[in-house]
Amino acid sequence: MKGVIAGRAPAARVVDLTHGIPPQDVLAGALVLQHAAPYFPPGTIHVAVVDPGVGGDRKPLCVEMARAFLVGPDNGLLSLAAPPVEVRRIVHLADERFRLSPPSATFHGRDVFAPAAAALAAGTPARELGPELSAMDRLEVPAPIAEASTIRGEVIYVDHFGNLVTNVPEAALRGRALSIGLRGERVRGLARAYSAVAPGEPVAVINSWGLLEIAVRDGSARAVLGARVGDPVQVEVR
Amino acid sequence: MKGVIAGRAPAARVVDLTHGIPPQDVLAGALVLQHAAPYFPPGTIHVAVVDPGVGGDRKPLCVEMARAFLVGPDNGLLSLAAPPVEVRRIVHLADERFRLSPPSATFHGRDVFAPAAAALAAGTPARELGPELSAMDRLEVPAPIAEASTIRGEVIYVDHFGNLVTNVPEAALRGRALSIGLRGERVRGLARAYSAVAPGEPVAVINSWGLLEIAVRDGSARAVLGARVGDPVQVEVR
Amino acid sequence: MKGVIAGRAPAARVVDLTHGIPPQDVLAGALVLQHAAPYFPPGTIHVAVVDPGVGGDRKPLCVEMARAFLVGPDNGLLSLAAPPVEVRRIVHLADERFRLSPPSATFHGRDVFAPAAAALAAGTPARELGPELSAMDRLEVPAPIAEASTIRGEVIYVDHFGNLVTNVPEAALRGRALSIGLRGERVRGLARAYSAVAPGEPVAVINSWGLLEIAVRDGSARAVLGARVGDPVQVEVR
Numbered sequence: 001m002k003g004v005i006a007g008r009a010p011a012a013r014v015v016d017l018t019h020g021i022p023p024q025d026v027l028a029g030a031l032v033l034q035h036a037a038p039y040f041p042p043g044t045i046h047v048a049v050v051d052p053g054v055g056g057d058r059k060p061l062c063v064e065m066a067r068a069f070l071v072g073p074d075n076g077l078l079s080l081a082a083p084p085v086e087v088r089r090i091v092h093l094a095d096e097r098f099r100l101s102p103p104s105a106t107f108h109g110r111d112v113f114a115p116a117a118a119a120l121a122a123g124t125p126a127r128e129l130g131p132e133l134s135a136m137d138r139l140e141v142p143a144p145i146a147e148a149s150t151i152r153g154e155v156i157y158v159d160h161f162g163n164l165v166t167n168v169p170e171a172a173l174r175g176r177a178l179s180i181g182l183r184g185e186r187v188r189g190l191a192r193a194y195s196a197v198a199p200g201e202p203v204a205v206i207n208s209w210g211l212l213e214i215a216v217r218d219g220s221a222r223a224v225l226g227a228r229v230g231d232p233v234q235v236e237v238r
Numbered sequence: 239m240k241g242v243i244a245g246r247a248p249a250a251r252v253v254d255l256t257h258g259i260p261p262q263d264v265l266a267g268a269l270v271l272q273h274a275a276p277y278f279p280p281g282t283i284h285v286a287v288v289d290p291g292v293g294g295d296r297k298p299l300c301v302e303m304a305r306a307f308l309v310g311p312d313n314g315l316l317s318l319a320a321p322p323v324e325v326r327r328i329v330h331l332a333d334e335r336f337r338l339s340p341p342s343a344t345f346h347g348r349d350v351f352a353p354a355a356a357a358l359a360a361g362t363p364a365r366e367l368g369p370e371l372s373a374m375d376r377l378e379v380p381a382p383i384a385e386a387s388t389i390r391g392e393v394i395y396v397d398h399f400g401n402l403v404t405n406v407p408e409a410a411l412r413g414r415a416l417s418i419g420l421r422g423e424r425v426r427g428l429a430r431a432y433s434a435v436a437p438g439e440p441v442a443v444i445n446s447w448g449l450l451e452i453a454v455r456d457g458s459a460r461a462v463l464g465a466r467v468g469d470p471v472q473v474e475v476r
Numbered sequence: 477m478k479g480v481i482a483g484r485a486p487a488a489r490v491v492d493l494t495h496g497i498p499p500q501d502v503l504a505g506a507l508v509l510q511h512a513a514p515y516f517p518p519g520t521i522h523v524a525v526v527d528p529g530v531g532g533d534r535k536p537l538c539v540e541m542a543r544a545f546l547v548g549p550d551n552g553l554l555s556l557a558a559p560p561v562e563v564r565r566i567v568h569l570a571d572e573r574f575r576l577s578p579p580s581a582t583f584h585g586r587d588v589f590a591p592a593a594a595a596l597a598a599g600t601p602a603r604e605l606g607p608e609l610s611a612m613d614r615l616e617v618p619a620p621i622a623e624a625s626t627i628r629g630e631v632i633y634v635d636h637f638g639n640l641v642t643n644v645p646e647a648a649l650r651g652r653a654l655s656i657g658l659r660g661e662r663v664r665g666l667a668r669a670y671s672a673v674a675p676g677e678p679v680a681v682i683n684s685w686g687l688l689e690i691a692v693r694d695g696s697a698r699a700v701l702g703a704r705v706g707d708p709v710q711v712e713v714r
Contacts, residue, residue: 002253003278010279015478016254016492023399024456039586040479041486052456055431055443105431107446110277161499193531193581205531208583218500218528240491241516248517254492261637262694290694293669293681343669345684348515 001047001114004100008118017046020160024052026077027229030139031157031165034080035209037068046081047109047117048072055105060093060112061136064126071117073108076139087136094130144168151235153212155182155227162220166233168212176237180204182214183225200224239285239352242338246356255284258398262290264315265467268377269395269403272318273447275306284319285347285355286310293343298331298350299374302364309355311346314377325374332368382406389473391450393420393465400458404471406450414475418442420452421463438462477523477590480576484594493522496636500528502553503705506615507633507641510556511685513544522557523585523593524548531581536569536588537612540602547593549584552615563612570606620644627711629688631658631703638696642709644688652713656680658690659701676700 002014017036021029029050037046044067051058051073063070063078065086070078071093093099093112098119103111116129144153144167153168164182173190180187187204190212197203199218202225207213212235216224240252255274259267267288275284282305289296289311301308301316303324308316309331331337331350336357341349354367382391382405391406402420411428418425425442428450435441437456440463445451450473454462478490493512497505505526513522520543527534527549539546539554541562546554547569569575569588574595579587592605620629620643629644640658649666656663663680666688673679675694678701683689688711692700 002255003274003282006251006253006282007277007279013482014253015482015490017478019258020495023458036479039483041483044479044482053431053433056433058433104446104448105443106451110446193529195529195532195534205581208580208586210580213582220499240493241512241520244489244491244520245515245517252491257496261696291669291671294671296671342684342686343681344689348684 001049001109004110004114005118005121008115009121012045012118012121015040021050024050026050026052026075027139027141028157030077030080031141031209033070033078037070037081040068042067043069045069045071045117045120047113048077049109049113050077051075051108054108058137059133060108060116061133062091062093062116062120062126062129063087063136064089064091069117069120069126071113071120073113074133074137076137079136079138080141082136089126090133090136091126092130092133095128098124098129142167144172146172149237151237153233153235155214155229155231155233158222158227158229162216162222162224163207164214164221164225164227164231165207165209166212166214168233168235170206170210170212173206173212173235173237177204177212178236178238180212180214181234181236183227183231185225187214194218239287239347242348242352243356243359246353247359250283250356250359253278259288262288264288264290264313265377265379266395268315268318269379269447271308271316275308275319278306280305281307283307283309283355283358285351286315287347287351288315289313289346292346296375297371298346298354299371300329300331300354300358300364300367301325301374302327302329307355307358307364309351309358311351312375314375317374317376318379320374327364328371328374329364330368330371333366336362336367380405382410384410387475389475391471391473393452393467393469393471396460396465396467400454400460400462401445402452402459402463402465402469403445403447404450404452406471406473408444408448408450411444411450411473411475415442415450416474416476418450418452419472419474421465421469423463425452432456477525477585480586480590481594481597484591485597488521488594488597491516497526500526502526502528502551503615503617504633506553506556507617507685509546509554513546513557516544518543519545521545521547521593521596523589524553525585525589526553527551527584530584534613535609536584536592537609538567538569538592538596538602538605539563539612540565540567545593545596545602547589547596549589550609550613552613555612555614556617558612565602566609566612567602568606568609571604574600574605618643620648622648625713627713629709629711631690631705631707631709634698634703634705638692638698638700639683640690640697640701640703640707641683641685642688642690644709644711646682646686646688649682649688649711649713653680653688654712654714656688656690657710657712659703659707661701663690670694 059074100111153166157165297312338349395403535550576587633641
């Protein structure tokens with residue numbers, strides 16, 4: 001992919017965001033992209049490839065927004081970084097002038113997405129990359145459910161350190177979280193930082209995505225609690 | 239390595255191709271380099287370091303070709319990316335002006351290969367880096383054997399996803415593959431893409447290197463089939 | 477982090493040194509930084525984030541030296557790359573103009589260290605990033621103990637390959653090492669290179685950091701010997 005871009009858009013600066021998304025984990029990729037993209041400067045072209053449907057029916061896309069372009073498969077991967085209100089245009093990357101020919105059936109990153117990103121970087125308008133689409137596949141991240149004294153959420157992402165990121169946003173909790181329950185473990189209140197507890201102890205914080213996160217200080221909450229994406233989380237609130 | 243290059247060739251753009259080659263796996267490194275190098279623009283300097291013989295007898299090399307330079311150890315790592323007909327010059331990186339002094343015995347990437355690459359990037363002709371050699375160490379990738387109704391190949395590479403790449407090229411198969419056998423598993427015919435089968439099922443495709451690959455949809459063929467490099471593969475053809 | 481830097485210091489060249497430091501392993505990060513930094517050109521801004529105390533009491537720092545700037549947490553991570561005699565100024569990164577606002581409690585790499593590095597790259601003097609500190613947290617790497625015929629050291633780092641790096645410097649050994657003992661294994665003398673022994677055999681070399689290292693040829697000394705950081709090493713000398 002980097003070779004294709006270096007050849008077709010020599011002035012483009014390529015940044016590796018992550019190569020650590022677990023295989024086929026479209027949701028993890030979508031969340032990472034959603035939360036990293038806003039920190040890049042305007043005009044950035046984000047290329048994302050978590051693409052188990054490569055070579056099949058799913059379309060290759062370019063999403064044009066005011067701040068950025070997103071390039072990748074139409075499987076939801078781009079959707080969390082592209083709120084509908086910010087999307088100006090969705091393009092099906094069908095024009096063969098902006099593909100390697102013939103594209104392989106297993107690596108559209110190299111053969112379709114990198115050439116499209118290079119074309120954008122070299123100044124080609126997104127609308128020239130193919131026909132416009134009216135919609136894209138969108139992931140549904142489950143919303144937490146607020147009850148009288150409980151917020152019911154779930155783990156939506158586990159990071160490199162084994163920290164458990166939930167779908168419960170800071171706004172739902174500020175000042176009100178009494179305790180957080182996960183897999184039989186109960187964590188008392190929100191801490192300001194991991195270091196508020198002793199090493200090896202579980203701790204709940206608001207993370208850098210603005211979401212409730214359960215961690216184990218100097219350890220892996222995934223390993224210690226045996227937790228994974230989808231596990232329910234109950235927050236007792238006052 | 240990047241520090242050395244940044245100091246000696248400040249204008250050079252450095253691209254990370256992969257840091258995922260298994261330790262000491264020269265064949266894996268050679269295959270990845272072979273299949274990635276052609277996608278980079280002319281004049282690219284490819285530095286590759288999978289170098290279990292570092293500090294011993296194996297020579298450090300620069301291979302000059304029309305399209306690119308290859309820099310790395312003389313252990314076969316560069317050989318698949320350097321077909322004999324394309325090689326213009328093989329240079330032994332012996333000139334101490336283009337080495338850190340004294341070079342360590344364990345990290346020629348930093349002390350020998352990076353300075354040589356930086357010299358090339360800064361415009362030094364390859365022939366000035368040391369004396370010319372008449373040959374280099376070459377890996378022998380086993381060739382598949384075609385019989386009346388069977389092609390006998392083997393697994394030559396397992397990728398990050400656990401996909402099993404064989405030595406059987408697309409040209410040997412097109413339209414003729416009836417079934418593929420591997421470790422007692424039998425896969426019916428070639429699919430267009432991974433998504434042609436149900437999740438968890440094995441599937442055979444032509445991959446982005448133009449080779450027959452056995453995968454498991456949304457899974458790891460390495461893990462599911464217990465396969466590894468060297469395992470025989472039988473393709474029944476009509 | 478890269479997005480923040482790309483936005484605030486577009487001309488800065490960002491180099492990934494490593495993403496392979498084990499979680500929370502401040503000593504490993506400090507050793508890698510210590511031994512890599514001298515190979516980068518003068519004026520390099522090194523940003524290092526191994527930061528289990530993020531969001532707590534530990535201060536964010538910029539260390540100004542003649543050759544380089546170091547940016548990271550005040551937990552010892554920067555200390556091995558910053559010998560006291562080379563430190564010109566230690567700055568507490570407290571000025572909110574050079575932070576994202578408000579900083580998260582879990583990712584100061586993005587919110588504090590990257591903006592500070594970008595400011596330095598864009599020409600802001602270190603002294604403007606916050607108040608000066610008189611000292612920083614320093615790691616104590618244990619020193620080897622020399623006795624009549626034995627040098628007693630220990631494993632201080634295990635690299636990606638499973639090689640065991642000790643705290644015994646080349647200067648203490650040259651020409652005198654008769655045998656090296658580790659976890660009941662005894663290695664005869666120093667070899668010039670890994671390839672001096674048969675595959676699978678343990679071998680002792682001087683590594684690229686100038687330290688005694690115990691490796692297993694074409695294997696992992698960590699796995700074969702069951703060794704880890706802190707294991708004692710005895711070198712019999714003449």
